[in-house]
Amino acid sequence: QVHMQESGPGLVRPSETLSLTCTVSGYSIRSGYHWGWIRQPPGKGLVWIGSIYYSGSTYYNPSLTSRATISVDTSKNQFSLKLSSVIAADTAVYYCARSRFQNGAVPDFWGQGTLVTVSS
C-alpha cells in the first residue's frame, strides 16, 4: 500500500518561500507515475499545483508556474515543493498525491495534508 506524508513548516512569513517535502513509502518513485502537489485554501476547492516524474520532468499549473518549483530525490524516495514570494492567499492545506497522468489528474493516492499559514 502506498503511503505519502507531507512535512514542512506550518507558518511562513509573507514574501518568503514555502518549502514542503513528501516522503513516499510502499512504492518506489523510480517505478513510475507522476508525483504532485495539490492545495486547498480554507473553505475553498482543490487546486492542482504541479507534478514531477522520476526523471525530473515537471508540469505546472500555469497560474503558479512562475513561483512553484517541484524537485525529486529518488535516493530518499521523496519529492518537494517550493513556492516563492508567498502571500496570504497561499494559506492552504497542501497535499502530495500520485497520478498516472502528467497533469496530475485523478490521483490515486494522497497524503493526509499539511496546513501552511502565511502570516507575519
Next chain:
Amino acid sequence: QSALTQPASVSGSPGQSITISCTGTGSDVGGYNYVSWYQQHPGKAPKVMIYEVSNRPSGVSNRFSGSKSGNTASLTISGLQAEDEADYYCSSYRSSTTPVFGTGTKVTLL
C-alpha cells in the same frame, strides 16, 4: 480553472441510498472515462472510492458505485452507514494542462 459542480450537502437515514452528482463539460467529465471519487474524513487523506467512472479499488465496499451520463457523473452510496459521513469530491481528466476537481459534498446521516 472551473470546478466540477457538486451539491454542497446530501443527507440520508441509515440504510437508505443517496446519490451525489458531479457536473462538468464535454472537455472533462463528458469527454473522458477518467472520473474518480474521493472520500475524506476530517484530518485524513482523501481516499479513492471509485476510479474510471465505475471501478472500485480493492477493499472499497460494494455499497459504493459510480456512473456517468453525458457531462454528469454520479456516486451512489447504498445502505448508508455512520462511517460514510464524510466529504466527497469528484475529479476528472481534462483536455488542458490542469486537472479539475469537484466543489465537494458533505454527506450527513439523519
